[in-house]
Amino acid sequence: MVDGTTAFPAQRVTMTAEQATWYQDTFARLVANVENVLVGKTFVVRLGFVALLSEGHLLLEDSPGTGKTSLARAIAQSVEGSSSRIQFTPDLLPGDITGVSIYDQRSGAFEFHLGPVFANIVLADEINRASPKTQAALLEVMEERHITADGVEHSVDAPFMVIATQNPIEQAGTYRLPEAQLDRFLLKASIGYPDHASTLRILESAGTRSHEVRLDPVIGAQQVVELARLARTVHVDPTINDYVSRLVEATRTATEVRLGGSVRAALALIRASKTLAAASGRHYVIPDDVKALAEPVLAHRLVLDPEAEFDGVTTSGVISQILIETPPPSDRQAV
Template identity: 55%
Template sequence: MQSTAAPADFAAFQATAGKIAANMEHVISGKPDVVRLALAVLLAEGHLLLEDVPGVGKTQLAKALARSVDCGVNRIQFTPDLLPGDVTGVSVWDQDKHEFTFKPGAVFSHLVIGDEINRASPKTQAALLECMEERQVTVDGSTYGLASPFMVIATQNPIDMEGTYPLPEAQRDRFTARATIGYPDRATELRILNQHGAHNPLEELAPVCDAPTVARMILEARSVHVSEDLKHYTVSLVAASRQHPHVRLGASPRASLQLLRCARAWAALEGRHFVLPDDIQRLAGPVLAHRLVLTAEAAVASREPSAIVSELLQQVPVGAARAAN
């Protein structure tokens, strides 16, 4: 039986992550699960998509994480007239040097907040594809590396709202996880009125961590052990999404990889040096659901991708997964 005692480095990891989460919760009340998911995605070297109706705190959550870590932060307000060069950067002619000089765009930072990403055109959205996957930008044949750590936190309103464009499948697949914040309960909403009515707590938020510390925590999260049985379970779960009768396009191998990375980070946040099946199952919804493209019949029947992921979790057994491969 594996010991549940956390090694010293993971105890420190857990303590630092706890400080960041507590700092964020000064701004985001009553949503500890969303805060923890945002941290797990950061430490898994991933990107987070916050999808919900206006006014529930999507941008506040992104800003709270950005201000809790003392590192470079850029915000991009996505609008219909935003150009790809505004995101990645452009080459401009330098009159003094008589040559083209690269002017970095907003993605050249540790944390990039993309506000209302689905209000920009698909062409501008596509400007993020390379930097999110390869952490680099190519402009006019020259490639420029991005900072480390690097994370995109994008917010979007539901795609059926006026003036929005649905994210292309390739773009959604590059987001490690999708989270919805939802409306607060009555007690939390009253607390928000008391805390936010006279001042904005975001303005008083001070960093509790820095970029080098986050980079070190990312390396520590990579060392979390994943058993071969859990790897087989993950592959079986993702493969089952491609065979579901209501799914036209299932989760990709990138989804398998990011699910495991998130599970490692989640285990480290719990102070463990190994991943449990519960970690995979807890994260399957946020990591897989937004990647599924449903059939026309399922869409007409108002089937939800998250419900399909729940079905897959019931259908794919943990113990027998390896034997099935």
């Protein structure tokens, strides 16, 4: 029992080594299942599941035809969850995402019809093509995990993850996501084009349309919730917290950066690192977990100085330099 007068929660149970081994095996089976559809993109697939099991959202900035829709559908099928796809256009309204109230003449009352956002995995295709008002409607559900219509709260089911995409090539007629909204995405990644060997494997199955492929589920949706809960119990040494804090602070003092990472960014890096540690079969976080996720978690949260951007500086380059200049902890306390 927790004493209601205590300022801190009861002592948390840390993940055991046996649980970490089981977690690693389950995670590997999920990744292998999705790779039956998305060939040769192990790192991006792992990032997708890290986002899902960290209870976050994923932003993909990529060219058309790289498999973004296939990734979202494959993740949903692997966890036996529902999926939906929303094509963002300039005329898309908030109600087209969240749902609308329709008058029922038989009952003489308005009935709320759930929108496509009420799914376990939601693909928001080309999110920057919709108006800021419509973008905000989706981002509010991402943060709050519910909507309120006619004074009634409607919660999304767990697990819930939004995979949003942006086309980096065509910028005409788009509405750039504000920095505060980009901060809502746990990770940002790019699938990219497959290598030669992977392309040959894809061409061998050219007779099968991607929407015809049906993957067998690896785990159920409720097990995803349990995996997410278990990831939160991964041990984080104080030296790791200090390392993450120093990394995020370095983004604020970098000469090329106008806006650095927030406290939310530091929390996101810790959350994601816990999941990656468990996925690697460890019940504790090591500096390599933080390093592997520093760019996907932090890069999209930075705003570069215009002059630096003009000179060809990128946020990924800034993060890489910060990782070089910020020494990781050399030891850790016992778990």
